Amino acid sequence: MDRIAEHPILGNSPEGKMVTFTFDGKELSGYEGEPIAVALRVNGVMVHRYTAKRHEPRGVFCAIGRCTDCVMIVDGVPNVRTCITPLKAGMKVETQYGVTGKEGAL
Amino acid sequence: MKIEHKELIVVGAGPAGLSAAIEAAKSGVKAIVFDENSKPGGQLFKQIHKFFGSKEHKAKIRGFKIGQDLLQEAEKLGVEVVLNATVVGLYPEKEIIVKIGGEVIHYKADAVLIATGASENMVNFRGWTLPGVIGAGAAQTMMNLHHIKPGNRVFMLGTGNVGLVVSSQLLQAGCEVVALADAAPKIGGYGVHASKVARTGVPFYLSHTIKEVEGEDHVTGVTIAQVDEHFQFIPGTEKHFAVDTICVAVGLSPMAQLLKMDGIVMDDTKGRTVPKCDRTGATSIPGIYAAGDVAGIEEASSAMIEGRMSGSAIAAYLGYLSSDSSEHRVDTLENSLSSLRQGMFAPENRGKKIETTEEGIAISQNLLKAxxxxxxxxxxxxxxxxxxxxxxxxxxxxxxxxxxxxxxxxxxxxxxxxxxxxxxxxxxxxxxxxxxxxxxxxxxxxxxxxxxxxxxxxxxxxxxxxxxxxxxxxxxxxxxxxxxxxxxxxxxxxxxxxxxxxxxxxxxxxxxxxxxxxxxxxxxxx
Structure with missing residues (x-):
């Protein structure tokens, strides 16, 4: 999804510092400090994790850290709520499979 | 374990919590406000439309500006706002456990105000868990805080004020809103909000709801269908829209878990669990108050007044204000609150069918349908x-x-x-x-x-x-x-x-x- 460059009420969007991070090994970029989920959405990433039993895709639902649908493995730590975790340069973000594991580990 | 003592602990730095802390601090109460978010203001900073009401209710001022003003006022009065602070427990004797960053801190307060707000309701339909199905609040957060489009082509479920306002905001952000639907037979929110959306050419489907959302890994389309008076689908009425995003705005529920865990008497009669309170938000436990959406879903404008009423009562409870002065202040605030609770959308009119205006003019039926x-x-x-x-x-x-x-x-x-x-x-x-x-x-x-x-x-x-x-x-x-x-x-x-x-x-x-x-x-x- 696109960034809103100019908004009729909020004006020009603040210019952040562009940093790079990886998503499943692929290098992507986003603004430092914005939620990881926002940077992912701008890059077209909608699936954050797959459920353990049915292997169903899940992504952002509430965007305020409440529902935990958007959790991913960030820098090796699973179950990180990406909608409220600020993006940092060099972060390693990975799709989560089940509650902790990576694909194949289930 | 060391216990830190505080005079007033407020849980939630939204419109109700901040207003309460400000009002109490004005009388000299030392207030600390905990909020689990990284930014204060609750949902106010996502409200980019002008508020309703009269001058005393900050009418025609945009929500985010009201948020800025509240924060300034709180700072000026020395209210301490602690962010990224999740209150995980409220226990007898007003003991509170707060997780701040990686640390867990044990507090004890003389008075507590719970202003935790509400969370969004959800409805189930086939495909409801697919990425691309989001809460209306999520759309607001993405657009108005993080400056991204939640989606390019959006379908909105729900025509209460949240559904209507967020639809307007989606259009302002440059998204396409393909349609709004509601299982109810009439539009639930203000007609003027609906008209802002309708005049841009967005259709409304009343007595319709989502049958199925399709997509492999994310939303690619939605099928809606008409429902009868028992909310059962009517075969043959299906309509399909190619969309990438579904926004769900089907109401809010108070987040009263903290109050419940402390054994406060709750009221389940109105289909939702809210604490039993007097007009100042005083609960069944002396010194514990509730204000804003957690005490009953309303608007931010009412939450701010309720917060002030609680703040004044708390100042009296803690001995910073005479009970006479507090009563007087609460009376004034209650008048202001009552004026917001009038008209066709007043709490007592929920679910009622209103045919004519106060002036005796027949309501526009088309406004309610289209x-x-x-x-x-x-x-x-x-x-x-x-x-x-x-x-x-x-x-x-x-x-x-x-x-x-x-x-x-x-x-x-x-x-x-x-x-x-x-x-x-x-x-x-x-x-x-x-x-x-x-x-x-x-x-x-x-x-x-x-x-x-x-x-x-x-x-x-x-x-x-x-x-x-x-x-x-x-x-x-x-x-x-x-x-x-x-x-x-x-x-x-x-x-x-x-x-x-x-x-x-x-x-x-x-x-x-x-x-x-x-x-x-x-x-x-x-």
Whole structure:
């Protein structure tokens, strides 16, 4: 999804510092400090994790850290709520499979 | 384990919590506010529309500005706001456990205010867990805090004020809203909010809900169908839309878990669990208060007043204010709160079918079904008036507690009177000077300046416009009706922006006189 460059009420969007991070090994970029989920959405990433039993895709639902649908493995730590975790340069973000594991580990 | 002592602990730095802390601090109470988010203000900073009410309720001020003002006031009074602080437990004797970063801290307070707000409801349909199905609040968060489009083509489920306002905001952010649907037979939110959306051409489907959302890894489409009076799908009524995003706005529920865990007496009678409170939010446990949505879902405007009432009562409870002074202050605030709880959308009118306005005028049925008042219906309302010269036409047809338009006009062209829910009257014989202040003052964007004839066969309509790109003088395009359908070609004759209009641009278009009472939106060619 696109960034809103100019908004009729909020004006020009603040210019952040562009940093790079990886998503499943692929290098992507986003603004430092914005939620990881926002940077992912701008890059077209909608699936954050797959459920353990049915292997169903899940992504952002509430965007305020409440529902935990958007959790991913960030820098090796699973179950990180990406909608409220600020993006940092060099972060390693990975799709989560089940509650902790990576694909194949289930 | 060390226990830290605090006079007043407020849980939640939204409109209710901040207002309570401010009010208590004014009397000398040392207040600390915990909020689990990284930014204070609750949902206020996502509210980019102008608020309703009267001046005392901060009407016609945009939500985020109200948030900034509250934070400033709190800071000035020495209220401590601790962010990224999740309150995980409320225990007997007002003991509170807070997780701040990686640390867990044990507090004990003399008084506690719970202002945790509400969480969004959800409905189940096939595909509801697919990425791309989001809460309406998520859409607001993405657009208005993080400056991204939640989706390109969006379907909105729910026509309460949240669904309507977020639909408007999606359009402002440059997203396409393909349709709104509601299982209820009528639009639940303010007609003026619906009309803002309808006049851009977005259709409403009442008595319809989602049957299925499709997509492999993310949403690619939605099928809706009509439901009967028992909310069962009617076969053969399916409609399909290709969309990438589904927004769900089906109500809110109080987040009362902390109150429940402390054993506070709850009230389940209204279909949701809220604490039993007196008018100041005092719960069944002395010294523990609740304010805002956690005590019953309402608007941010009411949450701020409720917070102030609790804050004043807490100051008295802690001995910083005499009970007489507090009672007096609470009386005043309660009057202000009562004025917001009037009209067709008042809490006591929920679920009731209202056929006529307080003035005895038949309600526009089309407004409830399709989101706009028809060309025939509008003429029976007191805001509609015909005059050759420029004059305001007030398309406000439901009794809602809101009156900034009356004071916006220095020339007395608009009258609401004493009762703030009365429909505004476009005053006969008054002299409009075309200042545009009324148009910009209307939170519902329901005021238009109309001049029946400015040259032979043509007149002008001035509309509120909060979209980009802003049209320029001389631009061609189409005038759209209240239904969002093309009426005729038009030329923009004037575009006004001003600090006094606070973000609302006034766009004047010239249309043939026969369309003067119909043209209410502008669309550029192409």
């Amino acid at each position: 989101g706009f008042v028809t060309d025939d219906e509008i003429t029976r309302f007191p805001g509609f008036r015909k005059e050759m010269k420029v004059h305001p036409v007030l398309e406000c047809t439901q009794n809602i507690p809101c009156n900034p338009c009356q004071s916006a006009c220095a020339k007395g062209c608009i009258s609401i009177g004493e009762h703030m829910t009365s429909l505004p009257i476009s005053v006969d014989g008054s002299t409009c000077v075309n200042c545009g202040m009324c148009v910009a003052s209307c939170s519902g964007q329901a005021i238009f300046l109309v001049a029946e004839e400015t040259r032979a066969g043509f007149g002008e309509v001035t509309i509120p416009y909060e979209f980009l790109p802003l049209p320029a003088e001389g631009d061609g395009g189409f005038a759209l009706g209240r239904d969002g359908k093309k009426l005729c070609e038009t030329t923009i004759t004037r575009v006004r922006t001003s600090k006094a209009y606070d973000g609302t641009a006034l766009v004047t278009m010239e249309v043939p006189t026969e369309y003067i009472d119909k043209a209410r939106f502008y669309k550029k060619i192409g």
